Amino acid sequence: MKTEIKTISSGQVAVVSPVGRIDAMNSKQVRKKFEECLNQTNLVVFDCRELEFLDSTGLGGLVSCLHKTISADGDLRLSGLSPRVKMIFEVTQAESLFRIFPDVDSAVASFSPDQE
Amino acid sequence: MKAIITVKEKEIDWFRSLFRSCHPLLMQICKKPFLEYLVDFSILCGCSEIRLVTDIPVQRVEDLYGDGSRWGIQLSYSSIRETDGFDEVLEKNSGFCRNTTLLVFEGFFFLHYDKNLDYSDFFRSLPGGELKRCSTGRLSIVGGSPENRSRPTAESPLLETTPLSSVADIHQLSIEILTRNPERYVLPGYSSENQAFIGQNVVIARKAEINPPVMIGNHVQIHKDAVIGPGAIIGSDVIIDSNCQIVNSVVFDKTYIGKHLDLKGKVVGENSVVNPIDGIQLHLEDEHLLSQVRPASPRVPFLHRLVTRIHALLAMILLLLPFLCCVSILKMQKRWMPQKQSVLINSQGKTRKLSRPRIAPTGYIGKFALLLSLDRFPLLSAVLGGKLSMIGSKILEDTGENREKIKEYSSYRPAVFSYAEAETWPDENSEWEIVERFHLARKSIFHDQILLIKAIVNRIYTEDNP
Amino acid sequence: MKLNKEILKTRPVFSPEGRLDASNAGLFKSRLNEEITAEKEIVIDLSRLEFLDSSGIGALISIHRKCDKERGGLKLVCQHDRIRKVLELTRADRLFDIYDEAEAAAGSFLK
Numbered sequence: 197m198k199t200e201i202k203t204i205s206s207g208q209v210a211v212v213s214p215v216g217r218i219d220a221m222n223s224k225q226v227r228k229k230f231e232e233c234l235n236q237t238n239l240v241v242f243d244c245r246e247l248e249f250l251d252s253t254g255l256g257g258l259v260s261c262l263h264k265t266i267s268a269d270g271d272l273r274l275s276g277l278s279p280r281v282k283m284i285f286e287v288t289q290a291e292s293l294f295r296i297f298p299d300v301d302s303a304v305a306s307f308s309p310d311q312e
Numbered sequence: 313m314k315a316i317i318t319v320k321e322k323e324i325d326w327f328r329s330l331f332r333s334c335h336p337l338l339m340q341i342c343k344k345p346f347l348e349y350l351v352d353f354s355i356l357c358g359c360s361e362i363r364l365v366t367d368i369p370v371q372r373v374e375d376l377y378g379d380g381s382r383w384g385i386q387l388s389y390s391s392i393r394e395t396d397g398f399d400e401v402l403e404k405n406s407g408f409c410r411n412t413t414l415l416v417f418e419g420f421f422f423l424h425y426d427k428n429l430d431y432s433d434f435f436r437s438l439p440g441g442e443l444k445r446c447s448t449g450r451l452s453i454v455g456g457s458p459e460n461r462s463r464p465t466a467e468s469p470l471l472e473t474t475p476l477s478s479v480a481d482i483h484q485l486s487i488e489i490l491t492r493n494p495e496r497y498v499l500p501g502y503s504s505e506n507q508a509f510i511g512q513n514v515v516i517a518r519k520a521e522i523n524p525p526v527m528i529g530n531h532v533q534i535h536k537d538a539v540i541g542p543g544a545i546i547g548s549d550v551i552i553d554s555n556c557q558i559v560n561s562v563v564f565d566k567t568y569i570g571k572h573l574d575l576k577g578k579v580v581g582e583n584s585v586v587n588p589i590d591g592i593q594l595h596l597e598d599e600h601l602l603s604q605v606r607p608a609s610p611r612v613p614f615l616h617r618l619v620t621r622i623h624a625l626l627a628m629i630l631l632l633l634p635f636l637c638c639v640s641i642l643k644m645q646k647r648w649m650p651q652k653q654s655v656l657i658n659s660q661g662k663t664r665k666l667s668r669p670r671i672a673p674t675g676y677i678g679k680f681a682l683l684l685s686l687d688r689f690p691l692l693s694a695v696l697g698g699k700l701s702m703i704g705s706k707i708l709e710d711t712g713e714n715r716e717k718i719k720e721y722s723s724y725r726p727a728v729f730s731y732a733e734a735e736t737w738p739d740e741n742s743e744w745e746i747v748e749r750f751h752l753a754r755k756s757i758f759h760d761q762i763l764l765i766k767a768i769v770n771r772i773y774t775e776d777n778p
Numbered sequence: 779m780k781l782n783k784e785i786l787k788t789r790p791v792f793s794p795e796g797r798l799d800a801s802n803a804g805l806f807k808s809r810l811n812e813e814i815t816a817e818k819e820i821v822i823d824l825s826r827l828e829f830l831d832s833s834g835i836g837a838l839i840s841i842h843r844k845c846d847k848e849r850g851g852l853k854l855v856c857q858h859d860r861i862r863k864v865l866e867l868t869r870a871d872r873l874f875d876i877y878d879e880a881e882a883a884a885g886s887f888l889k
Contacts, residue, residue, distance in 0.1 A: 251596075252570075279587075283594045287585055289574045371866065388858040390878060391871040404875070406882035407857075735832060743839060746868040750832040753867055 218254030238270025245276035275303035315354035419449015429469040448475035480588035624695035647672040701727035729767035786884040798834035818850025
């Protein structure tokens, strides 16, 4: 799972790129990595291009990450969801919780003040 | 008049790859198995005998319908090869087809008809030939009365075909029939008001919402705050947990749908959600979200398991000393080749690492070790652990090809010795599978003991053991 | 086991009667192998069999192979009954051309 920090006009946006699956096995790991990002910025994008699958634990983890960013006055947005992962979000009603973008750039750009 | 229903594997393959445990001919459209629509229609036309001709296994169909006595007709079955065409189908069933007008359904398609109309006059007036065709099949008459050729045909009552080539077709047909014309077919479920077909033993929580048109099968639980319909077709043995929304969707039998799930325009069954629009299938292995209400897998009876374990224990005790001696000598002689393999231990695809060493069949000790089948000794611990039997199916390695194979092999029971070894059949072209299926169906402890002895004896006689 | 032979549409049709199992599969196989040296396109009619087991199926497969090798062919005749069920259960039915009448089976060689 990669992380990098992108800089935009209003500050920094962390881009986290999970790879493969997020499930009961590794969702703790993902959350830890995420918390590290939170130390640097409260604006996070999860680039899900290489995310294949989420189970209920994985989804729960993602939602808890969302709550953490919101309580830090920031936001967690998603990009690059595959049709399969999109269906998971749709079926579990999780898609109403997140702002979802087709690609990383538009997700990052959405944090600029002129877009908000 | 008689009817032939002929379907080939390549026509139903798309369905099988999506939904493994449902037989394609029993695929449900509005909760009614596909085959029953064709049977109903054949009876409507005046057929007294129907034959199902396929190149796919029909045991499940046969177990369910038997000889067709539930409909008061004679139902029979026959096999064809993948390459057989229309003519071969008729030829291979020439006894059935003799001296009668035949209604032939070829392919995998849905036939629209209306049970309230009369079809027998219409069919009597037809001369023979193709009646209706679509991209996945056709309906024809064979052997119609030749004098009908000159007579004008009676006006055709409703008769249309729709191809069945994807999930979208199942979805669309189901919703269409439910919402527009359910009265055309004999559909399961009692409907007290229009457009709400409810089965038996359906428990609906007081705070759940049911919006017609809707179809619910037997033994269904709907928990509180669930919203079912409009446009929901729920199969039998389904549990819908609280706060779910099921709209414009089809849910197959034996499915559990977890809390707070939102299914709009989907087809759900066997742990997966399929989107008819793009065909994307999502496997949800998470039991909190979606799972199959699985029937208990056929367990090997207790006595059988006991006898098996006793055998293994005895073998271990008897052979421990020879094993230890031979192995140390063989290792020194470099004739002992250890090998750990990941193998499949049941038809669901569970795997286990087993030690399957090879012994070079040379030298006195090597030959002696093979005589006692000491290369199979390490497998005995797996037998005691209940993962293997003493005699059963050949152990299949965990490869992609084998994984596909066992999906069709529900009676797979891996064992130290295989039935094929008891029979000295050549191990080529998967004919060992035929022997195995035969003996696995017998389930007799007594026969198994005899075959076990035969297998061991046969090994003694085939020196160059694999 | 009684083995009847008749000629239909110029092809030999063999009808074993009784049981075809481990006790006589070998004999059946050798008898038919003899016949194949003369005629390579044959029909075996299973309608009069009461019992068929895996050895019997093995014999049929081996005869089938031999006929193929000699550029001939084997066709089976079987009705909707217990014997057909055994062939279906073991998936052996996928290996053969199965007809429900001996005449049609014999006639199919003429195409």
